Amino acid sequence: xxxxxxRVGHRRLVKYIxxxxxxxxxxxxxxxxxSHLFRxxxxxxxxxxxxxxxxxxxxxxGLYVDAFACIxxxxxxxxxxxxxxxxxxxxxxxxxxxx
Numbered sequence: 253x254x255x256x257x258x259r260v261g262h263r264r265l266v267k268y269i270x271x272x273x274x275x276x277x278x279x280x281x282x283x284x285x286x287s288h289l290f291r292x293x294x295x296x297x298x299x300x301x302x303x304x305x306x307x308x309x310x311x312x313x314g315l316y317v318d319a320f321a322c323i324x325x326x327x328x329x330x331x332x333x334x335x336x337x338x339x340x341x342x343x344x345x346x347x348x349x350x351x
Contacts, residue, residue: 260320265311268320269304272327275347276300279330279339293338300329 281297283289303326310319334341334348341348 260316262311262316265307265316265319265323268323268327269307269311271347272300272304272307272323272330275327275330275341276304278344278347279334279341281338282340283338289338293333296329296333296338300326300333303329 276297281290281293283293303322307319307322307326310316310322330339331349333339334350341350343350
């Protein structure tokens with residue numbers, strides 16, 4: 253049976269969740285603690301963690317579309333924070349879209 257690329261199943265969601273967790277665990281806040289941007293970086297990380305948690309919960313419930321939406325939001329927050337310079341990130345195209 254040929255695998256359909258337009259479907260999001262359990263394995264694909266687990267893969268995306270793992271990529272986002274790897275990206276999250278590979279970063280550090282790049283701005284000085286005394287900067288107002290430090291609080292912004294913490295807020296972004298809070299959103300990433302919340303969406304990541306929601307994605308996992310939806311996955312457990314079999315709500316794949318909701319899990320897919322949440323993991324994309326989580327990774328989008330990470331990418332946005334990295335692009336505007338809030339985070340030190342590894343140059344890895346599999347984790348971030350910085351090019």
